[in-house]
Amino acid sequence: MRITKEQNERLTRVEGDAPMGQVFRRYWIPALLAEEVPEPDCPPVRVRLLGEDLVAFRDSNGEVGLLDAYCSHRRAPLFFGRNEECGLRCVYHGWKFDVNGNCLDTPSEEPGTRLRFRAGIKAYPVFEAGGIIWTYMGPVDTMPEPPDYEWLRAPATHRGVSKTNEACNFLQAIEGGIDTAHSSFAHNNDLSNTKSLRALDRHPKLEVELQPHGFTYASLRRIGGGRKYLRVYQFAMPFMQIRSVLLSWHGQGEDAEYPALHGHIWVPIDDVTTAIYNFAYSARPEQPMPPNWFAEHEVEMGRGPQDFKPGTYWLVREPANDFMIDREVQRTRTFTGIEGVNTQDFAIQTGMGAIVDRSKEALGSTDLAISTARKLLLEATDRAERGEPMLGAAPEDHRNTRAADLLIAEGDAWREVSKDLQSAWY
Structure with a gap:
């Protein structure tokens, strides 16, 4: 699809009243990891979503609140607030707010004042599942x-989840994730291995089918011997990819592989910054x-504890240090010379600039997804403006969806042979 500059603006901008921001506000989206507010009355944390500054906290009852980042009194930052007795108390004048944004106390005012009843602040509904705190930021009457x-x-x-922040627009991060052809090149971490499935055919054939959740896309690679390597991916609107893979686990002197599904959720922090939630x-x-299977997978991806700046979700390898590219390693061992699959993606995606100019592209056959x-995202902006239901937002649209990864015969119909594998088992 050829993109004009005007369409690119419509696709990428999420702050304020931007059309794409209004799309995201009509879905439940990840706000933070549950581990960021691990226990009742723990310190509050800053959250930024769609260009909006917020603060999250877990109250004395274990309930999570996601509030405007600033007190309604003098706009003091609630990040410095005291999380106590089922509320977040501003340290400037002691005003206190519950998880719903209600003002519970105004101790700097005369006793008995009714000011607190009109001093509440914005609060977004939250839902905790899968190790993530999800939120809905849109109109109440369209909330799924x-x-x-x-x-x-x-x-x-049976699962694991992590988060990484990236310094670019959400769309180029999504497009990097759903681009299946680049894995034959950017993620070739062993130049001597010419027999890997993705090295045997570096120009896969792609097929796409629209679905209630978004779309299914299949990557088919000819690998010889009358066989094809089939990967069936799912893209759930507006921001999630699911794929299948064999995850290796090395323990007790034995190597083992476990069939797993994994994927990413790309959430706009603002126009030029993205939070990526990784799950398997x-x-x-x-x-x-x-034990430790997810932690080992994260290390392989370049998302181990040593890969992050302390106390953050930002990688040590970053644009400022050229992602620590090693040109000798690139010449002799790996295609990029950059360590970590995740880091390789970030180097390319951020290297395009904060928001890439898609009007200058020349798309090929492997860019179908x-x-x-x-x-679909452009259509979603129109749906949001018309007040129509959003594709994939309702649970029945996506609850039965999963991905598949298998070898098939040349003559097999991929839809038929992967049908059972694409239906949820949980």
Whole structure:
């Protein structure tokens, strides 16, 4: 899909009243990880979503609040507030707010004043599932039921979730994630291995099918011997990809592989910054993942503890240090010379600039998923302006969806052979 400069602005801008921001406000979106507010009365944390500054806290009863970042009295920052006795108390004059934004106390005013009844602040509804605090920031009359993706139903013993921040617009992060062809190049971490499935065919054939949740797209690679390597991906509007993979786990002197599904959710922090939520879960309800399996996967991706700036979700490898590219490693061992699959993606995506000019692109046949996503997102801006229901927002649109990864015969119809694998098992 050829994108004009005007369409690019409509697709990428999310702050204020921007049309794409209004799209995101009509879905439940991740606001923060549950681990960021781990226990009752823990310190509040700053949250920024769609260009809006907020503060999150978990009250004495374990309920999470997501409020305007500033006190209604003098706009003092509530990040410095005291989280106590089922409320967040501003340290400037002691005004206190509950998880719903109600003002509970105005101790700097005369006793008995009714000021607190009109001093409440903005609060967004939240929903906790899958290790994530989700929020809805749109009109009340268009609010769907909370999400019910299959991975949210997997127990904690079967899944893992993490977060990474990225310094670019959300759309180029999404487009990098749903671009299946680049994995044959950017993520070739062993130049000597010419027999890997993605190295055997570096120009996959893509097919796309529209779905109630967004779309399904299939990548088909010819690998010889009358076989094809099939990967069936799901894109759930407006921001989630799900795919299937065998995750390796190395423990007790034995190597093992476990069938799993994993993916990403790309959430706009503002126009030029994105939070990426990474998740993985066991493909089989009867098979919990081994201890440390997700942590080991994160290290392989370049998202281990040592890869982050202390106390943040920002990577140590960043544009300012050219992602620590090693040109000798690039020449002799890996395609990019950059360590970590996640980091390789970030280097390319942020290197395009904060918001890439898509009017200068020359798309090819392997960009079908990207052009489909753009089309659906542009249509979503029109739906939001007309007040229509959003594609994939209702739980029944996405709850039965999963991805698949398998070898098939040349003559097999991929839709048929992967049909059962694309239905939720949880």
